Amino acid sequence: MIIETQVPLQAHNTFGIAAKAERLLRLRSMEDVAALLTDPIRTEPHFVLGGGSNIVITGDIKPLVIKVELKGKQLVSEDDKAWIVQAAAGEDWHDFVAWTLEKGWPGLENLAMIPGLVGASPVQNIGAYGVELQDRFESLDAVDLQTGQHFTLDAAQCAFGYRDSIFKHQASDKRDLGLLGRALITQVRFRLPKKWKADIGYADLEKKQAQTGIANPTAQQVFDWVCDIRRAKLPNPQVVGNAGSFFKNPTVTPEQCADIIAREPRLVHYHLSDGRIKLAAAWLIDACGWRGKSVGNAAVYDKQALVIINKGGRDSPCTGGEVVTLAKAIQTSVYERFGIQLEPEPVVV
Ligand code: EPU
Numbered sequence: 365m366i367i368e369t370q371v372p373l374q375a376h377n378t379f380g381i382a383a384k385a386e387r388l389l390r391l392r393s394m395e396d397v398a399a400l401l402t403d404p405i406r407t408e409p410h411f412v413l414g415g416g417s418n419i420v421i422t423g424d425i426k427p428l429v430i431k432v433e434l435k436g437k438q439l440v441s442e443d444d445k446a447w448i449v450q451a452a453a454g455e456d457w458h459d460f461v462a463w464t465l466e467k468g469w470p471g472l473e474n475l476a477m478i479p480g481l482v483g484a485s486p487v488q489n490i491g492a493y494g495v496e497l498q499d500r501f502e503s504l505d506a507v508d509l510q511t512g513q514h515f516t517l518d519a520a521q522c523a524f525g526y527r528d529s530i531f532k533h534q535a536s537d538k539r540d541l542g543l544l545g546r547a548l549i550t551q552v553r554f555r556l557p558k559k560w561k562a563d564i565g566y567a568d569l570e571k572k573q574a575q576t577g578i579a580n581p582t583a584q585q586v587f588d589w590v591c592d593i594r595r596a597k598l599p600n601p602q603v604v605g606n607a608g609s610f611f612k613n614p615t616v617t618p619e620q621c622a623d624i625i626a627r628e629p630r631l632v633h634y635h636l637s638d639g640r641i642k643l644a645a646a647w648l649i650d651a652c653g654w655r656g657k658s659v660g661n662a663a664v665y666d667k668q669a670l671v672i673i674n675k676g677g678r679d680s681p682c683t684g685g686e687v688v689t690l691a692k693a694i695q696t697s698v699y700e701r702f703g704i705q706l707e708p709e710p711v712v713v
Contacts (some may be wrong), residue, residue, distance in 0.1 A: 365389065365397045365604050374603060375423070377409035377416035378479055380605035380681050382453060385413075391454075392433045397550060400430070401512045405440050410509065411713060412548055414453070418488060418607055418710045422684030434550055439660035448502055450553045452485025457490075461587070464556065470583030471500050471556035476561050476590045479601050479608060483549040483618035487531040488709075489524045493590055494566040502553040510546045519673065527612055527709055562586050568593045597668050605674030605681065610691060611645045611706040624702055638669035645698075645706055652697045659693065661687035688712060 371388040374380055391397055401407050409427040420593045434452040441448045447469045449459045457480050461472040474495035486504055490497050499643040530705045562581050572589040599606050621641040627629050632644040650669040657664050661676030674682040695706050
């Protein structure tokens with residue numbers, strides 16, 4: 365087991381923030397994972413780094429950084445109903461989605477172009493254009509760094525919610541399986557039903573359908589549409605550093621929504637099946653005039669107010685502190701105007 369020291373992380377976080385890992389351990393194979401499990405270092409404070417697409421680094425990282433570079437993807441089983449496809453945690457998410465389509469196993473096309481690695485996808489329960497990871501999830505393998513045990517979880521055990529899972533929560537008591545800071549995901553399996561139907565109920569996809577005149581798109585067409593929409597709206601992290609949506613879309617009660625609409629008739633809102641109402645955080649931020657505003661080299665993206673970008677590029681990148689200051693200022697102004705507390709999506713390290 366080789367522990368590297370003073371490892372630059374600028375290329376390993378999509379914001380492109382310059383910081384170092386004081387100690388970094390790469391996991392490239394299950395043998396590396398086995399070696400970690402037998403080493404006392406496994407119980408030390410640590411930070412698991414995937415694609416670095418959902419983090420804001422505010423300084424050099426002192427806890428051991430465990431970088432997951434496990435590779436491999438395969439069809440593990442198939443029956444009349446579905447293909448079960450597995451990918452190792454270190455596989456690139458978008459490449460994995462593209463590979464499933466090439467193989468003729470549709471189902472993940474709406475989740476094209478989400479930055480990051482397969483291993484982080486269940487942590488966040490990534491979602492886009494009407495589909496969430498939990499809709500296609502079968503199970504995952506992980507190791508518990510506290511106990512040194514391997515374990516497998518199904519969807520119910522992952523306790524998925526909107527951009528949420530058991531991996532984001534600390535255990536509140538002994539019976540509770542909060543896995544924050546304990547679990548290292550090694551493999552994720554997806555159930556891709558053979559009875560496929562395009563999921564194009566989302567407004568942006570309906571627009572594409574109308575523009576192209578294609579009523580019944582193939583999975584590859586949906587994939588291409590999603591890629592087009594994302595390219596038009598979201599900055600490519602390889603060109604402009606960012607961590608995707610910076611805040612979650614808040615939900616409110618119908619009463620709270622009616623109260624805001626009385627003051628702000630243009631409020632963008634969606635009715636959820638549970639009776640609550642989802643508000644577009646991007647609209648709330650936009651309405652407060654944040655588009656294009658900046659703190660140092662951290663700025664609100666001018667095409668999507670929900671995204672904070674590094675406008676200093678590689679040479680004079682924003683700092684994590686600038687991102688956090690900008691995010692706090694946005695939260696304060698949205699709260700003062702709408703009474704809504706926005707919750708950040710990325711993890712601040
Ligand atoms: N809007 C504005 N101003 C803007 C941008 C958007 O007013 O600057 C309004 C528009 O009216 C639009 C609404 O906000 O109708 C919602 O915008 P959009 O459809 O672009 O989606 P979103 O709610 O901002 C969510 C996810 C994205 C995902 C898209 C598409 C969250 C936090 N974000 O964004 O996920 O790609 O829907 O499904 O749920 C991510 O999590 O990193 C991410 C990019």
